[in-house]
Amino acid sequence: MSRVWNETGIAQAGPDSALRRTAARALEFGRLVLASRAAVLGLLLLLAVVAVATLGRLWFPGDPWEMGGPPMLWPGEDPAHPLGTDFMGRDLATGLVSGAGVSLLIGLVSTLISAFVGVTIGALAGYYRGWVDAVLLRVIELFQTVPNFVLAVVLVAIFKPSVATAVFAIGIVSWPPTARLVRSEFLQLREREFVLAGRTIGMGHARLILTQILPNALPPVVVVSTLSIAHAIQTEAALAFLGLGDPNVMSWGTIIGIGREQVVDAWYICGLPGVAIIVTVLGFSLLGEGLNDALNPHLRRR
């Protein structure tokens, strides 16, 4: 690792110079990202959430559904339950730790799905244009007309609530922005000289799309996907809040849903997971903003 670091920026001719160039570009990009205050703050918040999800497990290894103590303990009231308990005596700290893992997992996996669907549809529409574009654009418009959350509720309710259906439903409703973005990138990139050059030397459609255009279209997709993770985490929490969470998994939304009936007497049961959601979502959106600044340096400071 340190060897690569020392040699950044020095473009050496050699068999591995392409690799080295990529590494140098990645490092340069990393430095730009770290120069953005938003990105650093976002990364710190996310590190904290990841630490809660992983190290927190060691601290609070219990089953979040288990009745661990007296019910309705306020935070700080009993050192054995530092964040208190809900009306069934379930430990809130254990629940929050479990929720951190669920949120990160569902956010990341559903965004992978939506990025895959969005990139595929956007790439096909932008590359082939014509009737393919017309048809796919209709599909994109359709999914942007249907209220996303209502569709997610319908999908999860009909296919039985579970982590898998939540991931699937959130992925299905959140790909259109990615598709639109990739489509417009492809529409521009396909006219560029290097694509023409690739076509001239006889590259096929698949090879042109995958090895020439796609790598150049991906950076903005990373930004959109970071924001999409934030949105997915909120959607998961909302589904679980409505009682459409996986019945075996304690997520932040589940805890808010559970605490809802007693919210007036014990607002901390709903309050704490809400703060956890805000911190996580804030982390991803700050990181997304920082990535965006690093990709478009000329747009910074507005």
Added chain:
Amino acid sequence: MASPLIGFLRRRLLQVVPVVFGIALLNFVILQAAPGDIVDVLAGEAGAATPEYMAQLRASFGLDQPLWVQFRQYLLNVATLDLGYSFRQNMPVFDLIVARMPATLLLMGAAIVFALALGVLLGVLSAIRVRSWLDDVLSVFVLVTYAMPTFWLGLMAIVLFSARLGWLPSGGMVDLGASHTGLALAWDVARHALLPALTLSTFYLAVYTKLVRTAMLELYGADFIRTARAKGAGELRITLAHALRNALLPLVTMVGYQVASLLSGAVLVESVFNWPGIGRLAFEAVMARDFNLLLGILLLSSILVTLINVLVDLLYAWLDPRVQLAGGGSA
């Protein structure tokens, strides 16, 4: 004005037809992919049912027909506004949803008005005091509001404003005990609507604040603003009559994009505040596993989004004289 308007409406409503077809197709696909069918549900309700009786029921619902025949039948039903029957609520699905529609429209309308009014105000303030402490406070506010789950904000608002301070009712649309009429009723509904509408509006308020700020800052550098300044127009007039009027255009476009998301937000806000709209109905349908009703809500709320978008296009043409209704149609 009358004839291009009618022409525009006719063209625009014709564009709605394929969208409705697409939504119906989507609904049909979900219905087909769902585990079990209506006969399984009915049989479950009734307790025991013989396989022969279930086969007979399937035939009577047309479920033994080929898929395309079923889809044609489904389209015919949608075209005649027959969305099936909700056995849980004992009412046709269409009537149930239409009865709940006004409450949702009221909530969405109030939320949009709050979001636009406050968003424009905060956006302008932050643009004319750019890089001041006020601008900084407002950008932090925007960031945190983006990250805040709407339903959580609603719960916390109930704790603070109804339970602790006792200023506003915590849920429902009217005071059930007192049977108000006329103005008293309107006041009662307004009191009940304030918290849910403000809750629903916060996210959009943040979006509009940021949007107006960016648009205003861009416009301050534009030639026509410099011209106005050179003519000797005051800063207030420049801000309001020149910059703001043009900053409103991207705002209206944004509102059009967000109608669907606003409806999604309404589902959550309505279930937090027991607001008797289609969102609350969706929540009840989820609780009762009433899938027919749920699919009807998906269908009608999507159609509602397309219709509101037509209205937004009209509004856009009215705000921006350069857009002509007789032209391309969609803005």
